[in-house]
Amino acid sequence: xxxxxxxxxxxxxxxxxxxxxxxxxxxxxxxxxxxxxxxxxxxxxxxxxxxxxxxxxxxxxxxxxxxxxxxxxxxxxxxxxxxxxxxxxxxxxxxxxxxxxxxxxxxxxxxxxx
Amino acid sequence: xxxxxxxxxxxxxxxxxxxxxxxxxxxxxxxxxxxxxxxxxxxxxxxxxxxxxxxxxxxxxxxxxxxxxxxxxxxxxxxxxxxxxxxxxxxxxxxxxxxxxxxxxxxxxxx
Numbered sequence: 001x002x003x004x005x006x007x008x009x010x011x012x013x014x015x016x017x018x019x020x021x022x023x024x025x026x027x028x029x030x031x032x033x034x035x036x037x038x039x040x041x042x043x044x045x046x047x048x049x050x051x052x053x054x055x056x057x058x059x060x061x062x063x064x065x066x067x068x069x070x071x072x073x074x075x076x077x078x079x080x081x082x083x084x085x086x087x088x089x090x091x092x093x094x095x096x097x098x099x100x101x102x103x104x105x106x107x108x109x110x111x112x113x114x
Numbered sequence: 115x116x117x118x119x120x121x122x123x124x125x126x127x128x129x130x131x132x133x134x135x136x137x138x139x140x141x142x143x144x145x146x147x148x149x150x151x152x153x154x155x156x157x158x159x160x161x162x163x164x165x166x167x168x169x170x171x172x173x174x175x176x177x178x179x180x181x182x183x184x185x186x187x188x189x190x191x192x193x194x195x196x197x198x199x200x201x202x203x204x205x206x207x208x209x210x211x212x213x214x215x216x217x218x219x220x221x222x223x224x225x
Contacts, residue, residue, distance in 0.1 A: 004157075007215070008183060028156060032211070032213070034213075041122070041220075042215075042217065042218075043120075043202060043217045043218050044158070044202070044215045044217045045215075046212055046213065046214075049212060056167075063213075089157070093157050093158075095157075102160055103211065104212065105150075105157035105158045105159065106157050107156055107157045108155065108156060108157050110155065
């Protein structure tokens with residue numbers, strides 16, 4: 001099956017710093033990637049949708065200047081949490097999709113902001 | 115009203131029992147219905163998807179859709195401790211395949 005990786009799997013940072021999370025589709029070309037956030041014991045909430053080579057589309061209530069998304073190639077999308085604060089601590093999950101096919105999810109990145 | 119609602123559980127069953135999971139949805143236009151399994155601190159993995167009303171079976175898993183009631187179910191037969199996970203229903207919106215997830219039901223199968 002299709003494999004999606006994320007790096008890092010776990011990151012701790014100080015308040016005010018920026019953190020970059022990578023999402024890669026390993027064996028297929030992902031025309032669309034999705035970024036989700038999941039708080040403990042809660043469901044996945046879609047943050048944004050990114051298509052290769054174009055600007056990401058953010059869901060209502062998600063600050064695009066705080067959560068920078070880049071989808072520069074068909075196998076890589078990055079999410080940068082800028083000026084992170086403790087309330088940004090969460091589990092960030094990406095998914096990737098070829099045209100018309102199902103979404104394949106990455107293993108997630110746990111972000112802890114001190 | 116949330117678009118997709120799911121009982122959070124936890125649901126604790128003995129090994130070998132049938133696990134019954136349910137979701138309700140609000141938009142009668144929804145056509146596809148999916149069930150994902152998520153182990154702790156991992157990404158979700160797709161278990162099953164259905165397109166129409168009725169039943170769909172895959173091994174020990176059966177997905178059921180009742181569009182008239184806007185109600186979807188997942189049954190796990192002969193449950194195993196390895197089935198212990200959170201199960202999420204998900205419905206793709208028509209445009210762009212964006213998924214709306216239910217809140218997830220945590221299942222614990224005790225040996």
